[in-house]
Amino acid sequence: MAEIEFADGKFTVDRPEARGEVYLQGAHVTRWVPAAQRPVIFLSPNSAFAPGRAIRGGIPVVFPWFGPHPSDPQAPQHGYARTRPWLFAGAAGGALQFELAAEPFRLRYEVAFGATLALTLTVENRSSQEAGCEAALHSYFAVSDVAAVAVEGLAGCTYLDKPDGMRRKLQAGDVTFAGETDRVYLDTPPQLAIRDPGWRRRIAIDKTGAAATIVWNPWRDKAAAMADLGAEAWRGMVCVETGNVADNAVRLAAGASHTMTTAIAVAAL
Numbered sequence: 001m002a003e004i005e006f007a008d009g010k011f012t013v014d015r016p017e018a019r020g021e022v023y024l025q026g027a028h029v030t031r032w033v034p035a036a037q038r039p040v041i042f043l044s045p046n047s048a049f050a051p052g053r054a055i056r057g058g059i060p061v062v063f064p065w066f067g068p069h070p071s072d073p074q075a076p077q078h079g080y081a082r083t084r085p086w087l088f089a090g091a092a093g094g095a096l097q098f099e100l101a102a103e104p105f106r107l108r109y110e111v112a113f114g115a116t117l118a119l120t121l122t123v124e125n126r127s128s129q130e131a132g133c134e135a136a137l138h139s140y141f142a143v144s145d146v147a148a149v150a151v152e153g154l155a156g157c158t159y160l161d162k163p164d165g166m167r168r169k170l171q172a173g174d175v176t177f178a179g180e181t182d183r184v185y186l187d188t189p190p191q192l193a194i195r196d197p198g199w200r201r202r203i204a205i206d207k208t209g210a211a212a213t214i215v216w217n218p219w220r221d222k223a224a225a226m227a228d229l230g231a232e233a234w235r236g237m238v239c240v241e242t243g244n245v246a247d248n249a250v251r252l253a254a255g256a257s258h259t260m261t262t263a264i265a266v267a268a269l
Contacts, residue, residue: 004091009049013113015094020113023055026082027098027109030058032117037266038199040117042142042237046230054082056228057237061109061121062136064102066184066214066245078138081107104131117264125252132251136214136243137262139205144198146217146238151175153192154213160184160246177238180219184246188213194240200269205240209260211248214241 003014010030013020021031033039043057054060060082069075076083081100086109089097095112104127112118125131143149152174160166162182171185174195192213194203207213216239218226223234242262244250250258 004094004096006088011088011096013094013096015113017115018094018113018117020094020111020117022096022111023049024085024088024098025051026055026084027061027086027100027111028055028058028082029111029117029119030055032113032264034115034266037201039142040203040264040266042140044229044233044237046228046233048228052083054078056226057140059119059140060138061107062134062138062241062243062245063107063123064105064133064135066134066136066243078136079134082138103127104129105133115265119262119264120259121261122257122259123250123252124257125254128254130251130253132249134243134245134249135260136212136241136245137260138214138239138241138243139262139264140237140239141194141203142236143194143196143238144236146177146235148196148198149177149238150195151192151215151238151240152195153189154185154215157185157188157213159186159215175215177217177219180222181215181217183215185213185215186247187211192240194238195269197269202267202269204265204267205242206263206265207242207261209258210242210244210262212243212245214239214243214245216241 010023018034047056062078063081086098098109100107108122110120192205224231
């Protein structure tokens, strides 16, 4: 039986299989700890938990654009879904449901805490015209040392390399880290993984309805300039994000909806 509590703007879920935490602001998952495991989700110790400000770490919901707005430099980075309060729509077992009106869209989001963390985001176009959007589950994962981990499953995929002027490149082998990494991988396979030899575990990431994968670590200099991250925290995190962005953005007919899912599980190496 799941025990669900709400206090200080967040839900906590305590189950035999796992413990979890999610804020109403942004429907933002900040904690998932499977039984007898280390925390899997990274949360910055310097994050500002303030109304209207994005939480640094966890799993922000990026919507309806990824990165800067394409035409309005004053618009918030990664859209507005991650900083708005969502409506709590109910709970069943260890699963929590949230909704957000984001005209012309409506978002429905389910977060299910268990031995697997299961996330389901549905975007519905409520207008009478076709509408496009980008969306991502911006997952920050806790790792022993980003310089020692590898992301499996992206070999052969094309990616946009942001630090190199968004040049298109082809991934050879696993993704490893030796400096700032900010890449949008296109048309990616449904199953990926983070191999972490330092903590002797493998984080499996299975996705549906999501063609893109974003891989990010700011490295030392950029992290030091981020007040809500700091000079050292970057080493213990890596983002491997499920999404539909850039070339893989979604266009929805009037009244149509689109669902993407992410299921995260941990196994020993």
